Amino acid sequence: MNSFKELRLMEPIQRALRDLGYQSPTPIQAQAIPILLKGSDLLGCAQTGTGKTAAFALPIIQGLVRGQRRAKKRCARCLVLTPTRELAQQIADSFRAYGRYLRLSMAVVYGGVGQTPQVKACARGVDVLVATPGRLLDLMGHGHIRLDRLEVFVLDEADRMLDMGFLPDIKKVLAQLPAQRQTLFF
Numbered sequence: 001m002n003s004f005k006e007l008r009l010m011e012p013i014q015r016a017l018r019d020l021g022y023q024s025p026t027p028i029q030a031q032a033i034p035i036l037l038k039g040s041d042l043l044g045c046a047q048t049g050t051g052k053t054a055a056f057a058l059p060i061i062q063g064l065v066r067g068q069r070r071a072k073k074r075c076a077r078c079l080v081l082t083p084t085r086e087l088a089q090q091i092a093d094s095f096r097a098y099g100r101y102l103r104l105s106m107a108v109v110y111g112g113v114g115q116t117p118q119v120k121a122c123a124r125g126v127d128v129l130v131a132t133p134g135r136l137l138d139l140m141g142h143g144h145i146r147l148d149r150l151e152v153f154v155l156d157e158a159d160r161m162l163d164m165g166f167l168p169d170i171k172k173v174l175a176q177l178p179a180q181r182q183t184l185f186f
């Protein structure tokens with residue numbers, strides 16, 4: 001696959017990619033995007049710098065937009081769990097850039113900053129929630145975020161999350177997810 005068009009990504013996404021100067025998919029994108037557009041689960045191994053974020057973000061955005069469901073109050077349709085706040089911000093920025101010509105609601109939650117803006121950002125429900133585990137569990141515990149309607153779950157930097165001792169938190173999050181969902185481990 002040497003073009004985003006051949007990967008059957010919708011025109012508003014292709015336009016956003018042209019804005020960013022992306023000319024052709026990277027190998028991980030060419031491999032992962034067709035599988036993810038079909039709704040299959042995926043275990044992807046790729047290092048940072050290989051275009052991993054777009055490999056999952058592009059098909060997720062397309063799936064959410066095509067699905068035409070609306071996020072319910074305090075619910076997320078897609079959750080990306082990532083180990084650090086810097087990564088959470090970067091991933092959220094990528095989703096915003098790729099989805100700039102589409103209606104996509106987003107929120108980012110991580111610890112070390114006040115909760116109120118994050119609670120507000122989730123109140124109406126969001127298409128994409130990018131989160132670090134601790135703060136997510138905190139907000140879930142207080143009923144500010146619900147994952148029972150989740151459509152897509154992404155565990156980013158899964159290996160690093162395990163190294164950092166996040167397994168108990170990840171298990172708690174997984175326990176809240178509906179059985180019927182798409183799951184991606186990177």
Ligand code: AMP
Nearest residue numbers: 022023024025026048049050051052053
């Ligand atoms: P990542 O591996 O997701 O951290 O992405 C590494 C960098 O590559 C980021 O700055 C992306 O904006 C950029 N990038 C991702 N996909 C492409 C592509 N197909 N063409 C050019 N740059 C890309």
